[in-house]
Amino acid sequence: MSRGSLAPVDITPSARRLTGSLRDIGYDFLSALADIVDNSVGAGATQVNVDIVFDGENSHVVICDDGDGMTERDLNEALRFGTRREYDLGELGRYGLGLKTASISQCRRLTVASRRSLTYRRVVSRSLDLDHVENTDRWEVIAPPRQSVVTDYVTWLDDGPGTIVLWEGLDRVLPDRRPEGGWARRRLDQLAERSRDYLGMVFHRFLEGDAARRFPLTITVNGEKAEPWNPFAPMESGRIELPEQSFEVSVGDLYGRVRLGRFILPSRDQFSSAAEFERMSGPLKWNRQQGLYVYRADRLIQHGGWSGIRAVDEHTKLARASLDFQTDLDRLFQINVAKMRVAIPLEVKTLLERPINELCHRADSVYRREGREVAGTTEKEAPEARTSVDGRELGAAVISAALEAGEIDSFGRVMERLRATSPEFADRLGW
Numbered sequence: 001m002s003r004g005s006l007a008p009v010d011i012t013p014s015a016r017r018l019t020g021s022l023r024d025i026g027y028d029f030l031s032a033l034a035d036i037v038d039n040s041v042g043a044g045a046t047q048v049n050v051d052i053v054f055d056g057e058n059s060h061v062v063i064c065d066d067g068d069g070m071t072e073r074d075l076n077e078a079l080r081f082g083t084r085r086e087y088d089l090g091e092l093g094r095y096g097l098g099l100k101t102a103s104i105s106q107c108r109r110l111t112v113a114s115r116r117s118l119t120y121r122r123v124v125s126r127s128l129d130l131d132h133v134e135n136t137d138r139w140e141v142i143a144p145p146r147q148s149v150v151t152d153y154v155t156w157l158d159d160g161p162g163t164i165v166l167w168e169g170l171d172r173v174l175p176d177r178r179p180e181g182g183w184a185r186r187r188l189d190q191l192a193e194r195s196r197d198y199l200g201m202v203f204h205r206f207l208e209g210d211a212a213r214r215f216p217l218t219i220t221v222n223g224e225k226a227e228p229w230n231p232f233a234p235m236e237s238g239r240i241e242l243p244e245q246s247f248e249v250s251v252g253d254l255y256g257r258v259r260l261g262r263f264i265l266p267s268r269d270q271f272s273s274a275a276e277f278e279r280m281s282g283p284l285k286w287n288r289q290q291g292l293y294v295y296r297a298d299r300l301i302q303h304g305g306w307s308g309i310r311a312v313d314e315h316t317k318l319a320r321a322s323l324d325f326q327t328d329l330d331r332l333f334q335i336n337v338a339k340m341r342v343a344i345p346l347e348v349k350t351l352l353e354r355p356i357n358e359l360c361h362r363a364d365s366v367y368r369r370e371g372r373e374v375a376g377t378t379e380k381e382a383p384e385a386r387t388s389v390d391g392r393e394l395g396a397a398v399i400s401a402a403l404e405a406g407e408i409d410s411f412g413r414v415m416e417r418l419r420a421t422s423p424e425f426a427d428r429l430g431w
């Protein structure tokens with residue numbers, strides 16, 4: 001038989017197998033929750049209420065928003081793995097997967113109830129139930145089963161449009177044994193607190209009203225407001241801001257702009273209060289919170305670390321930089337489904353090296369000054385800080401110069417030659 005005569009064969013994936021494997025694509029509880037809130041933000045919500053409710057085996061998580069809501073048709077499409085739709089520039093969604101994959105990474109049953117109409121209280125609801133998928137091996141959603149607690153929450157939709165997302169059967173959150181025990185209760189309490197902090201960080205620009213939206217967003221977790229956590233401490237008068245830089249990036253058919261903001265936070269004694277210094281240290285504390293904060297369409301994706309540009313160092317712990325890109329550069333930054341990770345492309349890293357190293361040098365001298373003041377000396381700047389230039393910084397300056405001169409190809413050959421003849425120098429230059 002010739003190749004051309006083979007009739008196409010249907011290879012629809014096994015729903016049972018694929019939903020099983022999609023549970024493990026890399027979400028943790030916090031990133032899964034943030035992916036649900038992304039959708040609320042996308043739907044124009046001004047209020048998002050998260051409740052993490054302990055009730056033994058019936059413990060559940062519910063996210064209510066006052067966004068645009070969905071019609072029945074929208075809801076069925078929303079629950080399809082790989083929702084069919086187009087995105088505008090700046091929309092947080094990208095894959096048509098988050099609602100489903102984030103939810104089943106944490107629970108066995110996802111129920112969504114939604115109201116679209118401004119005037120009629122017409123609520124539609126559907127469940128994606130892994131037990132049903134397991135039993136039938138079919139890609140199907142069903143009416144919420146009788147035992148679902150979704151009915152306890154639909155009053156949220158009494159006054160206008162909005163959406164309720166409910167996670168039940170929290171098998172990935174609660175322990176297998178004794179889900180009704182004290183340990184499980186403490187775990188949920190602790191998750192509520194961490195979720196509040198995490199959402200306050202990831203969506204801080206929306207909470208502050210900085211992002212290009214008509215109304216600022218309010219998020220509560222178990223009734224308490226998530227306070228915005230802005231890594232650059234804008235209210236601290238002792239903070240130093242270096243000039244913002246903007247770069248045009250063009251790789252293959254992709255073209256866009258990235259913006260780099262650079263800040264040196266005040267040292268402990270220069271902070272407005274010890275409590276504020278503590279709060280601004282962030283979830284991973286000062287040392288590990290130094291570095292790049294990468295924002296995609298104003299939503300924080302990466303918080304800290306230098307992405308291989310340089311090493312995390314106690315001396316530069318006060319240095320933090322924002323890197324902003326728009327969704328037109330998604331492919332270049334390889335944003336992952338869980339929106340937890342970006343890969344900063346080599347072309348961008350090269351552009352960042354010099355300004356980042358400059359920032360870190362300045363942060364280093366603020367840190368040293370603090371150390372000397374604590375030790376009681378008044379010397380302005382240590383001689384070694386004035387004269388020594390970091391080899392990597394020098395290396396980065398040469399690369400930038402080669403780029404600016406349009407000689408990056410010939411420069412690549414120079415670099416290779418140096419690596420072959422004097423690898424120790426190439427190392428010191430960070431090549």
Ligand SMILES: Nc1ncnc2c1ncn2[C@@H]1O[C@H](COP(=O)(O)OP(=O)(O)OP(=O)(O)O)[C@@H](O)[C@H]1O
Binds near residue numbers: 040085095
């Ligand atoms: N809270 C909500 N309010 C209104 N519409 C929603 C809500 N949640 C989801 N949707 C709709 O369902 C669709 C599917 O959501 P889902 O999170 O699975 O994918 P996505 O947001 O399009 O992309 P990504 O996989 O990157 O998150 C969304 O595009 C949106 O149209």
Ligand SMILES: [Mg+2]
Binds near residue numbers: 099
């Ligand atoms: Mg989404």
